[in-house]
Amino acid sequence: MVPPSDVIKAIAGAWVLINNTILDANGTYRDPSTFGTGANPAGLLMYTPGGYMSASIEATEPAWRPTNISWPTRDNDSVLDSDWASVGRHTLSYAGNYSVRAWNATHGNITHGPLLYAYLPNMVGTRQERNYTLLEGGNMLYVNAINTKDGSVGALYWRKADQKNISEIVVS
Ligand SMILES: *[C@@H]1O[C@H](CO)[C@@H](O)[C@H](O)[C@H]1NC(C)=O
Ligand SMILES: *[C@@H]1O[C@H](CO)[C@@H](O)[C@H](O)[C@H]1NC(C)=O
Ligand SMILES: *[C@@H]1O[C@H](CO)[C@@H](O)[C@H](O)[C@H]1NC(C)=O
Ligand SMILES: *[C@@H]1O[C@H](CO)[C@@H](O)[C@H](O)[C@H]1NC(C)=O
Ligand SMILES: *[C@@H]1O[C@H](CO)[C@@H](O)[C@H](O)[C@H]1NC(C)=O
Ligand SMILES: *[C@@H]1O[C@H](CO)[C@@H](O)[C@H](O)[C@H]1NC(C)=O
Ligand SMILES: *[C@H]1O[C@H](CO)[C@@H](O)[C@H](O)[C@H]1NC(C)=O
Numbered sequence: 789m790v791p792p793s794d795v796i797k798a799i800a801g802a803w804v805l806i807n808n809t810i811l812d813a814n815g816t817y818r819d820p821s822t823f824g825t826g827a828n829p830a831g832l833l834m835y836t837p838g839g840y841m842s843a844s845i846e847a848t849e850p851a852w853r854p855t856n857i858s859w860p861t862r863d864n865d866s867v868l869d870s871d872w873a874s875v876g877r878h879t880l881s882y883a884g885n886y887s888v889r890a891w892n893a894t895h896g897n898i899t900h901g902p903l904l905y906a907y908l909p910n911m912v913g914t915r916q917e918r919n920y921t922l923l924e925g926g927n928m929l930y931v932n933a934i935n936t937k938d939g940s941v942g943a944l945y946w947r948k949a950d951q952k953n954i955s956e957i958v959v960s
Pocket of ligand 3: 862863864
């Protein structure tokens with residue numbers, strides 16, 4: 789039994805996405821360059837010590853991310869719906885509660901949710917259960933999740949991004 793405070797201390801913080809791969813149910817590697825958040829996604833995953841999380845991942849392929857859309861949208865933006873669709877199809881973000889069930893100091897289940905916010909409407913209120921492994925003395929987080937629709941497994945590596953030296957953070 790790992791003390792809960794040790795688990796939260798290891799998980800809490802900001803994590804930067806390093807790598808994202810998908811294996812089909814038959815174990816075949818699926819080329820990520822044609823769908824979802826693409827071959828070189830940018831992402832940030834945050835866990836607070838108080839039980840909340842957020843995950844934001846975007847594709848970086850310029851062809852999927854037209855820069856001519858703006859926020860807030862304008863009344864005449866209907867001409868840009870296909871541009872918005874492209875951005876929407878290649879972005880993922882959600883936030884909500886999280887909980888952890890640690891099996892030991894490095895392995896466990898982490899549940900994202902119930903989600904309080906999700907860019908995808910039908911994700912609000914859901915729970916996303918994942919397995920996690922802490923690697924490299926806690927500096928790398930490996931998360932894998934089964935897509936219940938097709939049995940594929942998404943595997944993501946995240947590097948801890950918190951600044952070790954707090955004096956480097958400028959407060960003004
Ligand atoms: C593995 O599964 C995927 C998705 O169902 C399919 O496209 C692919 O052809 C399969 N590969 C093999 C070697 O069976
Ligand atoms: C916005 O930019 C994209 C990509 O550069 C382009 O394909 C699209 O036609 C542009 N949309 C409008 C309405 O100009
Ligand atoms: C869209 O509306 C904005 C401001 O509401 C205006 O500046 C722009 O010229 C309009 N674009 C088109 C293509 O009508
Ligand atoms: C989310 O977590 C907070 C803090 O632990 C808790 O008060 C709240 O009931 C949780 N919400 C849900 C929907 O579980
Ligand atoms: C932690 O649990 C995982 C999964 O059960 C196991 O593979 C791993 O060897 C365990 N690690 C330690 C240090 O016990
Ligand atoms: C998560 O871990 C459990 C227990 O070790 C295992 O049965 C399950 O297949 C794992 N899930 C994934 C997606 O690897
Ligand atoms: C979480 O852990 C339980 C118990 O080991 C396991 O049955 C379940 O498959 C795990 N969740 C995932 C997403 O693998």
